[in-house]
Amino acid sequence: MTRKIYLIGDQQLQPMTETPYDTESLLQRFLAQYPDLLGGDQMNPDDPRRLILVKREMQVADREDGSRRWALDHLYLDQEGIPTLVEVKRASNTQLRREVVAQMLDYAANGVMYWPLERIRSSFEETCRLAGCTPATALSEFLRLEPSEDDEAEEAGIEAFWGHVKTNLEAERLRLVFVADEIPPSLQRIIEFLNGQMSSTEVLAVEVKQFVGGDLRTLVARVIGQTARAQTAKGRGSTGRAQRWEEASFLKVVTDTQGPDAVRVVNAILAWARSHGLPIRWLASPVSAFIVGLQQGERQYDLFRVKAKEAVVLFYRHAELVPFDAMEKRNELAARFNSIPGASVDGSKGKQ
Structure with missing residues (x-):
């Protein structure tokens, strides 16, 4: 009709x-x-x-x-x-x-x-x-x-x-x-x-x-x-705005969903990043996550992301970024993660 x-x-x-x-x-x-x-x-x-x-x-x-x-x-x-x-x-x-x-x-x-x-x-x-x-x-x-x-x-x-x-x-x-x-x-x-x-x-x-x-x-x-x-x-209130995460709230989610072993892995990743002067950016997102980057001159590149509820590390596009344009360097970075008890990362893949 x-x-x-x-x-x-x-x-x-x-x-x-x-x-x-x-x-x-x-x-x-x-x-x-x-x-x-x-x-x-x-x-x-x-x-x-x-x-x-x-x-x-x-x-x-x-x-x-x-x-x-x-x-x-x-x-x-x-x-x-x-x-x-x-x-x-x-x-x-x-x-x-x-x-x-x-x-x-x-x-x-x-x-x-x-x-x-x-x-x-x-x-x-x-x-x-x-x-x-x-x-x-x-x-x-x-x-x-x-x-x-x-x-x-x-x-x-x-x-x-x-x-x-x-x-x-x-x-x-x-x-x-x-x-x-x-x-x-x-x-x-x-x-x-x-x-x-x-x-x-x-x-x-x-x-x-x-x-x-x-x-x-x-x-x-x-x-x-x-x-x-x-x-x-989506965890939205009346305004529909995403939560701005910080270390304490992130670790609480990891504790509640993944347990103490995952918390130790996350703390080790954060400590490693800080010891090397790498910038850590907490996301404003319904998904609790943070990004670890690498500063080269005036540009900042993203190395990986950690999500709380999945306790995962995601690698980003490295092909244009020295030294991660070489597979052996990506594997070396993955090996550093794998030295953390409980971590398992394959540098040859785009995400873990």
Whole structure:
């Protein structure tokens, strides 16, 4: 049954009939031009999400040195630097079922692994140039930075934002959004299930219906997938902000979930990092974790991440970073970890 909505103007009732989009590209263009259609106010009514487009057709590789295998429809960032991956399908597209879910999970898993911050930033800068604006101006307006004659203050705010993006990628704090003119019940159930199970990643659908009447067009967005269980799984209060972890709170989680042996391993890792002057960064994330880095000149590289609930160490991309471009050096680093009683790390693999 075709739905209608009504506008009243000049004492007349103007019916507008629900109408399918002619093409997926039309809906994609609307989303790129009007990010508010993604329903950021519904995603978090207490702290509405604002979104800025990084790039359409964002390339995704499936290995570190591989070619760009896939293309995500849209990549956005919100005001907290949370990457928001958007895949668009019309209801008439038969892929709008399980296939699109697997596709999105591929994008998320590989994007986190193989999207260096520099690529995201350069993609955003390219999008701004094509739109005829400067990246600094676009970000300053998006972040609502206070106008100032001090260029350094604005630059500091922008650099802090990109730092948040990097941290969110490292913590795998993402938002996955499926967009269609109609979300089928089967897809809705999958999205609600995933959203309830994933602690650091939000999974949502947005239904954007089109109503046409005369020369008028109205678009109505509805966010789907938020449940009480999902909010609990993400550890979010009314503001939806992530916890900033510190050593004491991290060790408490390790104690509660992994036991005293894991605590000894974590303390040994922290002591080793501090003895070598390596920076330790505690993440702001629903997932309790910290990053140990390596400072080379003005640049800081991430060596590994430790998650409390899994007591794991994750290695990052080392191919371009001397000395870890050599396998023997990665193995040497792994051997140092393995000298800690209870630790088991394989330097030849990307993650443990």
